[in-house]
Amino acid sequence: MNAFQWIVLPILVLLVVERLVTLLRGSGSRRVALFWGLVWCCAAVAIAWPDLTTSIASGLGLRRGADLVMYFAILFSFVGFYMIYVRMRRLDANLTLLVRKLAIENPMTSGEMSKQRDDEM
Amino acid sequence: MTPVQSDLAATEDQASKPSLPADVRQKVFIVIPAYNEGEKVGTVIEEVRALYPNVVVVDDGSKDQSAAISGRAGAKVLRHAINRGQGAALQTGIDFAILQGADFVVTFDSDGQHRVDDIPALIIPILEGKWDISLGSRFLGGVENIKASRKALLRLGVLFTRIVSRVKITDTHNGLRAFSRRAAQRIQITLDRMAHASELIDQVRDCGLPYGEVPVHIRYTDYSKAKGQSSSGAFKIIFHYLFKRMTS
Numbered sequence: 285m286n287a288f289q290w291i292v293l294p295i296l297v298l299l300v301v302e303r304l305v306t307l308l309r310g311s312g313s314r315r316v317a318l319f320w321g322l323v324w325c326c327a328a329v330a331i332a333w334p335d336l337t338t339s340i341a342s343g344l345g346l347r348r349g350a351d352l353v354m355y356f357a358i359l360f361s362f363v364g365f366y367m368i369y370v371r372m373r374r375l376d377a378n379l380t381l382l383v384r385k386l387a388i389e390n391p392m393t394s395g396e397m398s399k400q401r402d403d404e405m
Numbered sequence: 406m407t408p409v410q411s412d413l414a415a416t417e418d419q420a421s422k423p424s425l426p427a428d429v430r431q432k433v434f435i436v437i438p439a440y441n442e443g444e445k446v447g448t449v450i451e452e453v454r455a456l457y458p459n460v461v462v463v464d465d466g467s468k469d470q471s472a473a474i475s476g477r478a479g480a481k482v483l484r485h486a487i488n489r490g491q492g493a494a495l496q497t498g499i500d501f502a503i504l505q506g507a508d509f510v511v512t513f514d515s516d517g518q519h520r521v522d523d524i525p526a527l528i529i530p531i532l533e534g535k536w537d538i539s540l541g542s543r544f545l546g547g548v549e550n551i552k553a554s555r556k557a558l559l560r561l562g563v564l565f566t567r568i569v570s571r572v573k574i575t576d577t578h579n580g581l582r583a584f585s586r587r588a589a590q591r592i593q594i595t596l597d598r599m600a601h602a603s604e605l606i607d608q609v610r611d612c613g614l615p616y617g618e619v620p621v622h623i624r625y626t627d628y629s630k631a632k633g634q635s636s637s638g639a640f641k642i643i644f645h646y647l648f649k650r651m652t653s
Binding site: 369370373376377379380383384386387388390391392 | 463464472476481482483484485486487489493496497500501504595597648652
């Protein structure tokens, strides 16, 4: 094993254990725990056996295993950005509904308007 | 809907501009979204209220005295606790107007670029049962002090709408519009910010109700130009609109 593997593999093992503990405790989403557990396992396997990624890469018509990892990382990032953006838009829409409900249920009274005027003077 | 051509003819003024009978004006709700418009909104409301008693101002989280000034000018004021954008403010005002029993809902800008005189021309076709949604068009009517670059951008907007939404109208981003009650009930703006204008055209197309364009006059002033959307904002609008179309 090289120095990089000595440093990174224990960290990845710790992350997998942390996800397992989360799964066993039943705290948090099971789907999310499984997803991240799988991601850390794949990373650990790719780092522990670099030749494996190279052989998969050549099977897919790529030269190096590192290229395969990089392409997947980029793809993964874009999917992640998209999912985060969609979720943000959904939160934004819900926030608007809440703000609207409050505004319609509480039209401003003349007292509140005078108070606003006094506050801003 | 009862045709009221004879009443309308009787109330036309000397300049042959159409006007509406008082009982119809009572049923018209003017929705004015406002964000930091304290300088102008009071005058706009006073002009509108001289003829239309039901004015709803949606203060979109302004940091100035827009809400207080609007209230003093006689408008019903709804306040967004935080800024949500013009599209969100319009939908809040439309929802409120429906709850208040509006028969007609008119959307009107707070920066003084619209003319109260144009409102009857928007309402009359709805009143006559010709259509349910009147879309104001500055290119059928008139526009004062518009910069050539803004005009070109608006024309591009029209072209964009014709290609993407497949709706053939002459002015797609005009805030002066009127809806019958049933049309207002069917419209549901979900794009909170400026892209709502494009979304609204899609909804007008899809809601299954007839619509038409009405010539209106827009007067750009230094104030409205300073407050208006920057030309670079067009890219943001296109992004939000297309993203919404792709994800819904």
